[in-house]
Amino acid sequence: MEAYLDNSATTRAFDEVADLVAKIMKEEYGNPSSVHHMGLVSGERLAQARETIASTLKVDSNEIVFTSGGTESDNFAIIGAARANKWRGKHIITTSIEHPAVLVTMEYLQKEGFEITYLPVDHEGKVSLDDLKSAIREDTILVSMMFVNNEIGTIEPVAEAGQLIKAINKDIVFHVDAVQAYGKVQIRPRAMNIDLMSVSSHKIHGPKGVGFLYIKKGTKIVPINYGGGQQKGMRSGTENVPGIAGLALAAKMCHDDFKNRIGKLYELKKYLIDSLNERITDIKINGPSCEDGAPHIVSLSIRGLAAETVLNMLSSKKIYVSAGSACSSNNPHVSDTLVAVGVERELLESTIRISMSVMTTKEEIDFFLDTLCSQVENMRMFYRH
Numbered sequence: 001m002e003a004y005l006d007n008s009a010t011t012r013a014f015d016e017v018a019d020l021v022a023k024i025m026k027e028e029y030g031n032p033s034s035v036h037h038m039g040l041v042s043g044e045r046l047a048q049a050r051e052t053i054a055s056t057l058k059v060d061s062n063e064i065v066f067t068s069g070g071t072e073s074d075n076f077a078i079i080g081a082a083r084a085n086k087w088r089g090k091h092i093i094t095t096s097i098e099h100p101a102v103l104v105t106m107e108y109l110q111k112e113g114f115e116i117t118y119l120p121v122d123h124e125g126k127v128s129l130d131d132l133k134s135a136i137r138e139d140t141i142l143v144s145m146m147f148v149n150n151e152i153g154t155i156e157p158v159a160e161a162g163q164l165i166k167a168i169n170k171d172i173v174f175h176v177d178a179v180q181a182y183g184k185v186q187i188r189p190r191a192m193n194i195d196l197m198s199v200s201s202h203k204i205h206g207p208k209g210v211g212f213l214y215i216k217k218g219t220k221i222v223p224i225n226y227g228g229g230q231q232k233g234m235r236s237g238t239e240n241v242p243g244i245a246g247l248a249l250a251a252k253m254c255h256d257d258f259k260n261r262i263g264k265l266y267e268l269k270k271y272l273i274d275s276l277n278e279r280i281t282d283i284k285i286n287g288p289s290c291e292d293g294a295p296h297i298v299s300l301s302i303r304g305l306a307a308e309t310v311l312n313m314l315s316s317k318k319i320y321v322s323a324g325s326a327c328s329s330n331n332p333h334v335s336d337t338l339v340a341v342g343v344e345r346e347l348l349e350s351t352i353r354i355s356m357s358v359m360t361t362k363e364e365i366d367f368f369l370d371t372l373c374s375q376v377e378n379m380r381m382f383y384r385h
Contacts, residue, residue, distance in 0.1 A: 003367045009355070028042060028045065057188065059216075063214055069209060076223075078102065094119070129164055145174075150297075173220065176198070178198060180297070189216065196214065308323065310372070354368070
């Protein structure tokens with residue numbers, strides 16, 4: 001048996017998505033900028049994809065710009081908004097637990113003369129609205145906040161933050177990294193006062209190398225790449241039509257019967273957490289409670305064992321999890337998120353992330369639990385960290 005439990009790193013594509021991508025690559029391969037029939041067919045695929053994605057968010061289709069994925073969407077949103085609004089000020093606010101696609105971009109903007117404020121989080125990984133309010137200044141032009149933390153599954157108070165930001169200054173641009181939230185949490189950008197929102201396809205059973213940026217109509221943002229002027233000049237480059245069509249189909253499938261799908265994920269998550277607490281001694285579940293966090297992420301610290309030891313053992317049994325985030329690199333490092341939420345020093349390198357999807361089965365969870373529980377005490381005896 002095999003258990004893939006690293007779905008926050010990437011997901012297996014839905015069969016229907018893989019079939020559609022292959023069909024378009026083989027049969028509908030025209031450039032959407034071409035004016036002949038093949039080009040028009042590809043252009044229609046793009047239009048349909050925009051409509052499909054927009055319908056999942058209750059926004060206009062012309063507010064969707066396709067990108068190469070979450071990292072580009074974050075870069076585009078943050079750099080594009082910062083440059084477009086720098087005449088009003090150079091102060092940006094973000095949080096201390098953002099994905100590297102945001103944090104490294106902030107470091108880049110610091111070199112361009114922008115000032116960055118990093119908000120702390122509590123022991124569950126949540127940002128304080130009071131801290132956010134205190135951080136906003138007259139020269140604040142942008143706030144960037146993730147919706148769901150990719151390591152511990154914290155759901156940030158995005159709607160409340162958006163309302164607060166706009167009440168203080170409606171011209172402040174509010175960017176949300178929704179890479180781990182889209183398809184798992186109901187998102188309504190307009191009601192939440194979100195101006196820019198980043199999404200990645202391969203986190204929702206779509207193909208890799210494609211994503212989108214929601215840009216609310218009227219938001220001041222400039223492009224960060226230049227060329228043929230595709231997508232109304234906002235993101236030049238020939239569109240990845242097979243990938244975009246696959247992303248749209250995956251988005252539709254994730255949002256069909258949404259409540260039931262997410263309810264089943266929460267049931268699996270609760271079963272996993274309850275079983276871990278019952279069967280293994282001296283462990284810690286990091287982040288919010290089961291029902292308060294995202295439905296698909298569990299962060300587990302196993303006292304006395306290095307995460308690498310646990311990962312290698314599980315991998316040898318065809319069980320796949322990760323040590324914290326798999327999105328920065330394959331080099332071991334101490335998690336900024338775990339430090340920020342106050343995880344004990346001796347547990348920082350003893351933490352693994354189990355992440356599920358709508359494809360995950362109870363049999364996979366049981367296989368993981370039985371394997372881990374049968375090995376923990378032996379590993380503690382011989383590999384104590």
